[in-house]
Amino acid sequence: MxxxxxxxxxxxxxxxxxxxxxxxxxxxxxxxxxxxxxxxxxxxxxxxxxxxxxxxxxxxxxxxxxxxxxxxxxxxxxxxxxxxxxxxxxxxxxxxxxxxxxxxxxxxxxxxxxxxxxxxxxxxxxxxxxxxxxxxxxxxxxxxxxLEGENKEEFNRLAKDLSELETSFSNNVLDATKEFQLLIDNKSYVDSMPQSFLALASQTYEQKYQGKEKKSSTPEDGPWLVTLDAPSFIPFMESCPERQLREKVYKAYITRASSGSFNNEENICKILQYRKRQAELLGYKNYAHVSLARKMAPSVESVYQLETDLLEPSFQAAKKEFSDLNSFAKSQGFKNTHLSQWDTSYWAKKQKEHLFDYTEDQLKPYFSLSNVLKGLFDLSKDIFGIKIVEDDTRIDKWHEDVRFFKIFDEQNQHIASFYLDPFSRPENKRGGAWMGECIVRQKRSDATVDKPVAYLVCNFTPPLGSTPSLLTFRDVETLFHEFGHGLQHMLTKVDYPEASGINGVEWDAVELPSQFMENWCYHEKTFFGFAKHYETQETLDKKTYQKLGDSRKYLAGSSMLRQIQFGLIDMELHDQFDPTGSVSVFEKQLEVVKRTSVLNPLEEDRFICGFSHIFAGGYAAGYYSYKWAEVLSADAFSLFEEVGLENKDELKKIGHLFKDTVLSLGGGEHPMTVFERFRGRPPKVDALLKSYGLSV
Structure with a gap:
């Protein structure tokens, strides 16, 4: 050919x-x-x-x-x-x-x-x-x-079908997210909503109806268009005063891709059925055991044990948090007996503002993307000894918003690069945030080395008019998180592509560098390095910084409980659930939610129809990895705390050790060996529980 x-x-x-x-x-x-x-x-x-x-x-x-x-x-x-x-x-x-x-x-x-x-x-x-x-x-x-004969043919047919089903699942989520829109033209419905959201909703309307015979929109007078894309959905649920509208949007979100032409129910059933059958052909009990065959966790039982150990303290904490939130809402005029799912984000935002005396909209001007990137790059230089320089000359891109950066070591040698695609484009870009591999490090036979190149993809709110992209603090954490993945890919010293970067790393250890990096968002020197007003460059006051740190544990039990819920839904669907049995996937989801939620679950909840992590994203029977790796990341960061977060010399010393072990060794050694080389001992769960304010 x-x-x-x-x-x-x-x-x-x-x-x-x-x-x-x-x-x-x-x-x-x-x-x-x-x-x-x-x-x-x-x-x-x-x-x-x-x-x-x-x-x-x-x-x-x-x-x-x-x-x-x-x-x-x-x-x-x-x-x-x-x-x-x-x-x-x-x-x-x-x-x-x-x-x-x-x-x-x-x-x-x-x-x-x-x-x-x-x-x-x-x-x-x-x-x-x-x-x-x-x-x-x-x-x-x-x-x-x-495998041989008919078994091999069946296995291969299932593999092809699974790849198509997973792609179909992902496409349905993207299309269902795009399909929903809520048009608001009544100003009373958006009363008291933050200006940043109104500007985005107005811009979304203008982009949707550009060139069509519709009246133009302004942030002040509307109309406003709400979508299920995260930059729109999250602030809407947190700030819309109209309870009925919150209910409508919330239910649209939890039923995404569960009906009509984008219905993922059949995809889910077939994916689970085909994975289970493949496992049986390989001689395994089910797909969960196949998944664990190449992970750090020694067994399915050990995963359940981790989830169980964390479930009780987080459930008790979440119960108290919800009770306090319910009482607060009533004290502020909430008339119903109990909060519903579409109420919690709204009242949690108000309670958080009441407790800590700041709002997200007050903070966002201090978190411009350009300033946050500078703070992140300065931190990387301080603790890892690397220099990051933007250089997009002659770089071909897939969108005009994409940026390109090069990384240099302490000898000023170019060692890696990465693309940054920061903004949401709901019309053609899938949601979420991720790191992808463009080029993997490897040494060629002529001794030349292919320098690693990463994709860092996020879905932040784009610039609105003359205002640059302003991030929420959660966005800041997301950027640090994905950059942590990127660092492991880009700072690897392994010369074999099958073990360089994240390749060959057991999946439940992959989140260690990413979750580790999130901790630095709260590091005082790093924080004040990026928390500068985008117009005046005035630094955020120290009192607000301290409040932000205090608020880190706000609803921490609920946050952990939600992650445990996702992990158990994933594991039980792949371990205990019979996809050809009389119990539906939604009944199984409901059964797990009843055990892991302080709110009574909604019968119509079809969240798993949008659960791309496990049905299209590589986390099947592996979502527990976030918590497994969080034990490692919290324990790793605690070593920096032990030497003193203001001790520049010690931070640099420990940072270089982290770089030379966790970030450099890739899949060349077992992650437990790598962790012990860094920490000097096996991991402990104490630091994780402490970070959530839960009992050790």
């Missing part, structure tokens, strides 16, 4: 040419690349030599070939989604999955891998090489290399 001409996906490039990639480029590029990859795969299979150079290196090269084409396509499907791109993505996804299965299920390669693992040569491998070899063998087993 000839190489396609004028196709940006197969041209030699340092960075993807996003603006040139069109839907019609995808199939020719995929077909050509898979054809070339199969030739190389055949050469590996037919080689009689058994060595790292003849086996692992060419397999790695094949994987990189395919990733170079498919990775930018997958990325664009998330950040520049369109109907033609979506169709092309889905049409080629099956071929990508099929080739992945061919590689993983090659009996010749599997036998060669096992032979290499038993050879004398293996004893000379470094720790990362041994881990990579073990992971190749483990992945092959979990991909069905041991």
């Amino acid at each position: 000839n190489k396609p001409e004028n196709n940006p996906l197969v041209e030699n490039y340092d960075l993807p040419q996003f603006s040139k990639i069109a839907a019609e480029h995808i199939k020719p590029a995929v077909d050509y690349t898979l054809s070339e990859a199969r030739k190389k795969l055949s050469q590996v299979e037919n080689s009689e030599e058994i060595s790292w150079q003849s086996l692992i290196e060419p397999l790695s090269e094949i994987g990189q070939m395919v990733d170079k084409v498919w990775s930018p396509v997958s990325h664009l499907n998330s950040v520049r989604n369109s109907q033609d791109l979506r169709v092309a993505y889905q049409e080629n996804l099956g071929d990508i999955v099929q080739f992945s299965l061919e590689m993983s299920q090659s009996s010749k390669i599997f036998k060669a891998l096992e032979k290499l693992s038993r050879s004398d040569m293996c004893s000379s491998f470094d720790g990362a090489q041994k881990r990579i070899l073990e992971n190749f063998i483990s992945s092959a087993k979990l991909s069905g290399v041991g």
Whole structure:
């Protein structure tokens, strides 16, 4: 097959040419690349030599070939989604999955891998090489290399179907989120709502009806358009005084993608059924056990034990928090007996303002994106010794808002780069925030090193008119969180792509660097480095900073309880639930919520129809990872607290140790070994409970 001409996906490039990639480029590029990859795969299979150079290196090269084409396509499907791109993505996804299965299920390669693992040569491998070899063998087993005949055919058919179902799930969430809109043209309905929200709702209306025969909107007089996109949904639920409107929007959110043409119910049932069947074909009890086979947690039972240990203290704390919130609401004129789900955010915001004497809208002018980035970069220089410089000259982007940065080490050597896509675009960008891999670090045979490049993607409120992007403090934490993921990808010192950055890291340890970085938002020097008014550059007063720190534990029990609820829903659906049984997924969801919520659950709640983490995002039977890794991250940060958060020299010393272990070693060593090298001992849960204000 000839190489396609004028196709940006197969041209030699340092960075993807996003603006040139069109839907019609995808199939020719995929077909050509898979054809070339199969030739190389055949050469590996037919080689009689058994060595790292003849086996692992060419397999790695094949994987990189395919990733170079498919990775930018997958990325664009998330950040520049369109109907033609979506169709092309889905049409080629099956071929990508099929080739992945061919590689993983090659009996010749599997036998060669096992032979290499038993050879004398293996004893000379470094720790990362041994881990990579073990992971190749483990992945092959979990991909069905041991299956034959009808079982193998069924497994592969299920794998292809699952990839399509998960993509369909994600598309339905995106489309259902876009579909809902609430038009408000009565000024009394938005009375007392913050100006920042009104400006966004007005701008959303203008963008929606631009060029159409509709009256124009202003923040002061409307009309205003409310959507289910996070920058709109969250402040609306927190500040809309009209209870009936809050109920309408809340119920629309928890029933997203649960009816009509974007209904995910069938997708969920099939995904659970197919995962369970695949697990059975592999000889496992269910998918939860498959998931745990490659994680840090030793067993499904250990996950339940962690959730149980945290459930009781968080539930008791949440009960008191809700009782106090209910009493506060009544003291402020709330007439009903109990708060409902659509009331809690509204009254919690008011109670928080009452207790701590500040509002989010008062704080946002002090958290401009540009100032927060500067504070984050200054912190990174102080504790990790890296310099971050914006440099987007000649950088091709997928949107004009995207920015590009380079990272330099203490010798001023360029070591990594990252894209930042900060703003919400509900028309074609999926919600949430994430770090993705653009280029993975690896050392080539000629001793040159591919420098890692990351995608950092968020959904912050964009600039409104002449006002720059202003963040909530939760947005600030999100930015620090995703940057933590990026640091692990970009500061790795591992030269093998299968173990550099987050690759090869057990999934339940991946959140350690990200959650660790969130703690620095409250670090006094860091905070005052970015908390400057966007117009005057006046620094936020220290009294408000102290109140912000005090408010960190506000509703902490409820926050932890919610995460435990998500983790248990995920684990029980993949461990205890029978997708072909008489109990529906919604009944199972309801049963878990009853055990893990202080509010009576709503019968119509269909939250899981939008639970992309576990049905389209790689966290299946793994959502518990957030809490598992939070134990590690809290304990890791406590070492900085022990040496003194104002002790610059000690912070730098411990920061470099964190960089040289957690951020550098990637998947080259087991995460428990890495943690103990940093902390000097196994992790303890005490620091996590203390950070939530719960009893140790």
